Amino acid sequence: MQTIEKLAQSTMDTNDFARVLGQKAQSIRKAYAQRGAVMGIRPVKLPNGKLRWPTDAVERLMKGNAA
Template sequence: MTLTQDNQVSSPLAPGIRPAEKLTTEALVAKFGAQPQTARASYCRSGQWMGLVPIKLPNGRLLWDAAEVETLIAGQPAKTPDPAGIDAHMARKAADKAARLAKMDPVAKAKNLSAARPAATDEVLTTAWRDL
């Protein structure tokens, strides 16, 4: 596979065999006037961006189906993401987080878990000011 100048991925296969063209995240968001992190964050949080579900490469890069992007730009709805695929994505994320937490030392684990919860300090400070 090679990356062309317009950030499309091409694969040198036998003539007549043409895989679906894929776009990098940068090429995708350029078509919509968004920032790359917007699509990445949405994929991370919900498993899709605007109804588009990418392929995740082993190196972590995301490739998006060019035909689906063109369909969406043309004003037609994107294919509905497969709920089983989205559920699998979210389960994989949860398992990855659990595995990371299991490997952490107790101090780092406590910091990581406390960062995920809202800090009670704002509530304590507000209550302290009311008591004055």
Template sequence: MSAPRLYTTNEAAAVTRHKPQTYRKLLSLKGHFHGVKPVKIPGGRLLWPADEIDRLVSGEATRHPETAAQHA
């Protein structure tokens, strides 16, 4: 089994055409970026699951369970 692909905050922001600060701000305010939660690595860096970010770009629903419950 291979390791999951991960984007840095800058890479994820480029893929979704947002500023990296938007990711950091939403993470701080809501605990996720449109339902996607990052992996925190030593040194405080964030790595974002590439498959979930790619789903956001393609328009597929990727929601955090708390967000999904609010819209149900």
């Protein structure tokens, strides 16, 4: 199990993920609710319900590689 500090360093919140993709955060949340992933990336769901998106997968996506 990951510690909170390590999780915070290796993931980004939905607002940051949306900003990187040029979308609204609510669009990201809706896509996740409908499909369970966004552009092939599955988030970590925290006990409080918030989503954390893996930074390494987002970086691969932005470089044009598959998530």
